[in-house]
Amino acid sequence: MKYNFDEIIDRTNTNSMNVDGWRHYIFKDDPHREFPFADNEFIRMWVADMEFAVAPEIREAIKERVDRQILGYSAVTDPEYYEAVFEWCKTRYDLTFPKRHLVFSQGVVPALYQLVEDLVGAGEKVITFTPAYGYFLHACEYSGTGLLESPLASRSGRYEIDFDDLEKKAADPSARMLILCNPHNPTGTVWSREELERVAGIAARNGLWIISDEIHCDLLRTGLRHTPMANIMPDYDRLITCMSASKSFNLAGMMHSHIIIRNEEERARFRSRDKTGGALNPLSIAAHKAAYSRGAQWLDALRSYLDDNFRFTGEFLAENIPDAGFSVPDATYFAWVDFSKVLPDEKSLPLFFAERAGVLLEGGNELFVGNAEGCVRLNLAMPRAMLKTGLERMAGSVAH
Numbered sequence: 001m002k003y004n005f006d007e008i009i010d011r012t013n014t015n016s017m018n019v020d021g022w023r024h025y026i027f028k029d030d031p032h033r034e035f036p037f038a039d040n041e042f043i044r045m046w047v048a049d050m051e052f053a054v055a056p057e058i059r060e061a062i063k064e065r066v067d068r069q070i071l072g073y074s075a076v077t078d079p080e081y082y083e084a085v086f087e088w089c090k091t092r093y094d095l096t097f098p099k100r101h102l103v104f105s106q107g108v109v110p111a112l113y114q115l116v117e118d119l120v121g122a123g124e125k126v127i128t129f130t131p132a133y134g135y136f137l138h139a140c141e142y143s144g145t146g147l148l149e150s151p152l153a154s155r156s157g158r159y160e161i162d163f164d165d166l167e168k169k170a171a172d173p174s175a176r177m178l179i180l181c182n183p184h185n186p187t188g189t190v191w192s193r194e195e196l197e198r199v200a201g202i203a204a205r206n207g208l209w210i211i212s213d214e215i216h217c218d219l220l221r222t223g224l225r226h227t228p229m230a231n232i233m234p235d236y237d238r239l240i241t242c243m244s245a246s247k248s249f250n251l252a253g254m255m256h257s258h259i260i261i262r263n264e265e266e267r268a269r270f271r272s273r274d275k276t277g278g279a280l281n282p283l284s285i286a287a288h289k290a291a292y293s294r295g296a297q298w299l300d301a302l303r304s305y306l307d308d309n310f311r312f313t314g315e316f317l318a319e320n321i322p323d324a325g326f327s328v329p330d331a332t333y334f335a336w337v338d339f340s341k342v343l344p345d346e347k348s349l350p351l352f353f354a355e356r357a358g359v360l361l362e363g364g365n366e367l368f369v370g371n372a373e374g375c376v377r378l379n380l381a382m383p384r385a386m387l388k389t390g391l392e393r394m395a396g397s398v399a400h
């Protein structure tokens with residue numbers, strides 16, 4: 001194997017939010033909260049970054065850029081950057097778009113904040129499917145807009161859209177935008193072409209803006225293929241697609257993303273309201289170009305390792321916590337596990353597993369907006385030995 005996903009990497013003293021930021025994010029900095037585990041004893045299965053080394057091809061490209069010695073204000077002017085992105089999208093997703101539609105942002109989250117602020121007025125609302133990525137709600141809170149939740153329903157472990165509910169929410173006169181997570185965090189659902197077509201039809205009939213957050217689109221189980229919403233709605237002007245190599249290649253700290261905005265007026269507004277004046281991090285540009293031009297082999301090896309981690313987790317849970325509800329999802333590196341039968345009276349599952357198992361995870365409505373009661377999200381993007389320890393400790397904690 002050319003890449004070693006079993007390597008356990010020391011992340012202490014790297015200013016890592018994963019390592020040092022969990023008290024703040026999960027437990028809201030409660031000063032009275034003490035845990036019976038030292039910080040370095042926790043197995044961290046929470047925030048969406050990986051315990052794997054960045055691909056050597058990308059590390060090399062970053063070093064090469066550093067060796068050019070000057071790191072002044074930067075923007076993407078290199079034609080090869082665009083060629084790498086276009087080639088990636090075409091080959092992997094049969095997705096093409098004009099260069100002028102591509103706008104950069106220091107993250108999908110900052111872009112979401114801006115897009116909601118730009119496009120959703122006072123008294124208007126955003127629709128999203130729940131459970132949901134917490135920042136979909138925070139983007140609405142930031143600009144004071146309301147959120148209409150459309151709960152997904154689990155059918156034999158696959159989370160599916162309630163189209164009657166979506167029809168109702170979309171017809172609400174205050175509804176203005178749908179934030180679609182494609183594929184879906186936290187449940188890992190890959191929407192079928194038919195589901196996307198139905199969503200597209202409902203949104204179009206009601207004139208909604210659609211933000212298709214496709215940040216997890218490279219992380220499908222081996223053999224499955226992502227369908228961009230842009231291919232379902234080739235002519236819909238109110239569609240905005242968000243992509244990045246940040247999740248797929250463990251580059252979240254590089255703060256770089258691609259926002260594909262078709263509508264000319266919004267594109268101009270988005271650019272004009274960019275508080276950085278369009279400046280980007282030169283190392284992030286180098287990293288993204290390397291990911292899209294030289295990262296395919298690493299990504300495929302990663303996907304294969306993740307497939308095995310999911311298989312391992314499925315078998316482990318079936319054997320050791322059989323009442324936990326879990327099916328291997330089609331996408332993401334998250335396992336969405338229903339503990340409502342295992343720990344029906346537990347108020348906070350993140351607290352329970354941190355205190356009893358020394359495992360850091362996210363779960364419940366407080367972190368996933370709604371429709372998440374009794375469920376936790378486990379980040380499985382880690383060496384198998386680490387994953388095994390985490391799962392064993394979780395099983396031990398629920399057995400007592």
Ligand SMILES: Cc1ncc(COP(=O)(O)O)c(C=O)c1O
Nearest residue numbers: 048107108109110133185215257
């Ligand atoms: C659906 C989704 N969108 C956006 C992000 C974060 O995007 P960024 O780091 O580019 O702001 C995440 C991170 O977990 C995510 O899951």
